Amino acid sequence: MGAAAIPDPLQSTIVRVSNFIGETTSVLRRTPGLLRALLIDLPDSWTDTTDVPTDGWRPHDVVGHLITGELTDWIERTQRILETGTAVPFDKFDRFAHAERDTDATLDELVEHFARLRAENLARLDELVSEQDLDRRGMHPTLGEVTLRELLATWAVHDLDHVSQIFAGMAGSHDAEVGPWKAYLGILLRREDPSAVAG
Amino acid sequence: MGAAAIPDPLQSTIVRVSNFIGETTSVLRRTPGLLRALLIDLPDSWTDTTDVPTDGWRPHDVVGHLITGELTDWIERTQRILETGTAVPFDKFDRFAHAERDTDATLDELVEHFARLRAENLARLDELVSEQDLDRRGMHPTLGEVTLRELLATWAVHDLDHVSQIFAGMAGSHDAEVGPWKAYLGILLRREDPSAVAG
Numbered sequence: 001m002g003a004a005a006i007p008d009p010l011q012s013t014i015v016r017v018s019n020f021i022g023e024t025t026s027v028l029r030r031t032p033g034l035l036r037a038l039l040i041d042l043p044d045s046w047t048d049t050t051d052v053p054t055d056g057w058r059p060h061d062v063v064g065h066l067i068t069g070e071l072t073d074w075i076e077r078t079q080r081i082l083e084t085g086t087a088v089p090f091d092k093f094d095r096f097a098h099a100e101r102d103t104d105a106t107l108d109e110l111v112e113h114f115a116r117l118r119a120e121n122l123a124r125l126d127e128l129v130s131e132q133d134l135d136r137r138g139m140h141p142t143l144g145e146v147t148l149r150e151l152l153a154t155w156a157v158h159d160l161d162h163v164s165q166i167f168a169g170m171a172g173s174h175d176a177e178v179g180p181w182k183a184y185l186g187i188l189l190r191r192e193d194p195s196a197v198a199g
Numbered sequence: 200m201g202a203a204a205i206p207d208p209l210q211s212t213i214v215r216v217s218n219f220i221g222e223t224t225s226v227l228r229r230t231p232g233l234l235r236a237l238l239i240d241l242p243d244s245w246t247d248t249t250d251v252p253t254d255g256w257r258p259h260d261v262v263g264h265l266i267t268g269e270l271t272d273w274i275e276r277t278q279r280i281l282e283t284g285t286a287v288p289f290d291k292f293d294r295f296a297h298a299e300r301d302t303d304a305t306l307d308e309l310v311e312h313f314a315r316l317r318a319e320n321l322a323r324l325d326e327l328v329s330e331q332d333l334d335r336r337g338m339h340p341t342l343g344e345v346t347l348r349e350l351l352a353t354w355a356v357h358d359l360d361h362v363s364q365i366f367a368g369m370a371g372s373h374d375a376e377v378g379p380w381k382a383y384l385g386i387l388l389r390r391e392d393p394s395a396v397a398g
Contacts, residue, residue: 023242027369033236037229043222143379150378157377160370161386164363170226171359178356179349180342187360195393 018131020149025122027156032115034163035063040108047107049173051165052191059166063110064098066162070117072097074155075124081138081148082128089139125152217330219348224321226355231314233362234262239307241369246306248372250364251390258365262309263297265361269316271296273354274323280337280347281327288338324351 039047039059050056057065077090102110134149171187182188189196238246238258249255256264276289301309333348370386381387388395 023244026240026242027245030236030241034233037232037236041225042229043225045222046226140379143382146378146380150376150380153373153376153378154380154384157370157373157380157384157386160366161384164366164386167359167363167366171356174352174356177349177352179345179352180339181345181349181353181356183342185353185356185360187356187363190393194389194395 018134020134021125021129021131021152024152024156025125028118028122028159031066031159031163032111032118035111035114035166038163038166039063039111042107046170046173049169051168051172053172056169057165059169060102060107060110061098062162062165062169063107063114064102064105065095066159067102067110067114067117068094068097069155069158070114070121074151075121075128077138077151078125078128078148081136081151082133084138086137086139086145089141092141217333219333220324220328220330220351223351223355224324227317227321227358230265230358230362231310231317234310234313234365237362237365238262238310241306245369245372248368250367250371252371255368256364258368259301259306259309260297261361261364261368262306262313263301263304264294265358266301266309266313266316267293267296268354268357269313269320273350274320274327276337276350277324277327277347280335280350281332283337285336285338285344288340291340 047059050058051062072091073093080088080090105113129148129152134147134152136148137145138148138151140146168187168191171185172191175182175188175191178185178188183199186196186198189198246258249257250261271290272292279287279289304312328347328351333346333351335347336344337347337350339345367386367390370384371390374381374387374390377384377387382398385395385397388397
């Protein structure tokens with residue numbers, strides 16, 4: 001009988017070490033490279049259209065909005081939770097701060113600016129937060145009590161939400177060029193009718 | 200008076216050389232790097248969820264479907280247009296061919312397989328097609344007459360459409376983790392109600 005048949009109490013105890021921060025930053029860390037792969041040197045014919053026809057955002061606006069998040073939201077709110085808990089609500093987030101700030105910047109410049117800020121913020125997050133902090137609570141000005149875990153998950157999903165807007169704007173720029181195939185392309189149909197289903 | 204004041208007939212003639220193929224392949228060329236930046240080594244906690252709750256696709260399905268397009272659709276149809284015009288309709292595209300074919304492949308393997316096929320197909324496209332061919336016509340089995348220009352635009356927008364599905368699935372994997380912030384995240388709200396508007 002080999003040694004393997006003798007139960008080893010150490011090996012049979014499964015230790016599940018939570019790695020929520022590592023798994024969340026795995027997404028956050030990807031966004032700059034993703035935006036570079038998608039946007040740097042992309043011809044203007046793909047970048048001059050908004051995600052939806054009315055009050056939509058061009059890729060330039062979306063990257064500007066992501067920059068605002070890095071400047072004023074995610075790490076500021078992380079620090080607020082760690083320093084004051086629920087006693088002092090978060091500052092409100094200005095969803096349109098990019099409009100005036102980024103007028104003169106090219107899309108490529110915005111992508112590189114975002115990449116620098118994201119790298120700095122992930123380094124700060126690494127210094128500030130460990131798994132034991134994730135259930136600490138803060139006060140959102142309209143949503144009420146939230147946890148640090150929810151804030152970090154939202155940071156990552158917010159990236160995914162807004163990068164999807166860039167895809168919708170890029171697709172929309174070629175709405176006419178696809179001709180009759182539009183009937184099969186949900187990304188185009190939903191720009192005009194959110195409940196449309198591709199054929 | 201400087202030389203600049205003398206109109207130069209050569210300079211005042213604006214020659215617009217069409218570069219539709221270059222601008223379209225600029226997007227097609229980016230998709231492999233984009234999928235690598237997004238998916239390689241991404242923790243399973245982000246990749247095991249479908250884009251919509253019912254009959255949706257996981258990232259594994261989406262990359263498989265993109266592989267099917269490279270194997271049987273875009274270049275095959277390009278050749279059909281060049282060889283037979285509208286005389287022979289395109290073969291139908293099997294939207295579910297990936298389901299059995301890719302069962303044993305990891306997501307990372309699929310991404311690399313797609314990248315190889317895309318590189319080969321862009322090289323073939325470069326040999327096959329020039330700007331003068333773009334108005335040549337083919338016969339789609341259900342949509343009727345289409346142009347080569349429409350086929351190539353659709354190839355690129357089809358990439359954008361399906362990569363967006365990957366984003367929706369990744370976001371959906373953390374639907375619960377964002378807590379009350381879900382009310383602000385359209386990418387999550389639309390998975391359950393396509394016409395939902397984020398607060």
